[in-house]
Amino acid sequence: MENKDLIDKNFQKYMKIAFLEAKKAFDKAEVPIGAVIVSKDGKVISKAHNLTETKKNSLCHAEILAIQKACKKLNEKYLMDCSIFVTLEPCPMCATAISLAKIKNVYFSTVDEKGGAVVNGVKIYENMKNLYKPTVNYGYLKEESSELLKKFFKNLRKK
Amino acid sequence: MENKDLIDKNFQKYMKIAFLEAKKAFDKAEVPIGAVIVSKDGKVISKAHNLTETKKNSLCHAEILAIQKACKKLNEKYLMDCSIFVTLEPCPMCATAISLAKIKNVYFSTVDEKGGAVVNGVKIYENMKNLYKPTVNYGYLKEESSELLKKFFKNLRKK
Numbered sequence: 001m002e003n004k005d006l007i008d009k010n011f012q013k014y015m016k017i018a019f020l021e022a023k024k025a026f027d028k029a030e031v032p033i034g035a036v037i038v039s040k041d042g043k044v045i046s047k048a049h050n051l052t053e054t055k056k057n058s059l060c061h062a063e064i065l066a067i068q069k070a071c072k073k074l075n076e077k078y079l080m081d082c083s084i085f086v087t088l089e090p091c092p093m094c095a096t097a098i099s100l101a102k103i104k105n106v107y108f109s110t111v112d113e114k115g116g117a118v119v120n121g122v123k124i125y126e127n128m129k130n131l132y133k134p135t136v137n138y139g140y141l142k143e144e145s146s147e148l149l150k151k152f153f154k155n156l157r158k159k
Numbered sequence: 160m161e162n163k164d165l166i167d168k169n170f171q172k173y174m175k176i177a178f179l180e181a182k183k184a185f186d187k188a189e190v191p192i193g194a195v196i197v198s199k200d201g202k203v204i205s206k207a208h209n210l211t212e213t214k215k216n217s218l219c220h221a222e223i224l225a226i227q228k229a230c231k232k233l234n235e236k237y238l239m240d241c242s243i244f245v246t247l248e249p250c251p252m253c254a255t256a257i258s259l260a261k262i263k264n265v266y267f268s269t270v271d272e273k274g275g276a277v278v279n280g281v282k283i284y285e286n287m288k289n290l291y292k293p294t295v296n297y298g299y300l301k302e303e304s305s306e307l308l309k310k311f312f313k314n315l316r317k318k
Binding site: 052053056057059071072076077078101114117121122127131 | 215280
């Protein structure tokens with residue numbers, strides 16, 4: 001089986017792991033976003049959730065933390081042939097980080113019309129000519145991921 | 160004196176500190192880019208240089224490291240009223256990180272036509288409507304910063 005097929009076949013499994021990470025963020029009163037990085041042979045290398053409040057650091061997005069963990073674990077500058085699964089469309093920082101780490105495939109659940117930079121906003125992979133371009137797929141678990149975010153912001157407004 | 164005037168007055172001093180950071184990177188065979196974060200009262204909070212090779216992590220750009228150090232030092236999620244001085248126009252990852260950290264002013268030495276995202280490429284502050292927009296100034300020490308980068312890439316080609 002081709003690597004891409006292997007990952008595609010297990011797309012739902014990995015996105016569920018990312019979603020469980022998002023739930024962990026929710027339980028910590030963090031914006032609920034989760035990310036998982038998977039090797040070409042389907043092994044989960046790292047998983048992380050948004051921790052900007054806990055870490056008091058506005059760069060601690062799920063994708064950044066997952067990339068940093070994976071680089072450390074593999075002792076590699078690049079995560080070639082890896083895939084990243086995220087519950088929300090990456091912002092320009094994270095979309096560029098994914099590219100700089102040379103992650104091959106990006107999967108995300110729900111689009112982010114305001115803050116997303118992959119299929120929304122500056123569409124970074126299309127418009128930064130010198131960036132490495134991963135493949136992009138999205139949509140699975142979009143209702144669940146979107147509902148979790150809505151629930152978070154609804155709770156926030158109640159406070 | 161207004162804070163902005165204070166920083167502007169010492170623009171050259173801070174950019175020289177950033178340039179010395181870039182030189183440290185050069186001496187480690189890293190792409191020579193340096194960054195410094197300065198408080199509104201003119202105190203240097205953090206300085207850093209590119210360490211992508213040393214750390215085996217392609218996200219370890221000078222700006223990211225400087226922001227992370229500053230957040231840790233101040234125990235603050237946001238670096239409001241701070242200024243960042245960088246020797247090269249930030250890439251989309253770093254330009255967005257600067258905005259997410261709510262850094263008030265960005266100063267950089269030389270433009271990066273291929274990889275920059277502030278006055279080149281996607282011009283992120285103009286085109287991502289929901290991003291916090293810092294003020295942008297550039298040009299000081301541009302020859303020195305540009306020469307150091309050219310020297311680095313010339314040496315690299317010799318290998």
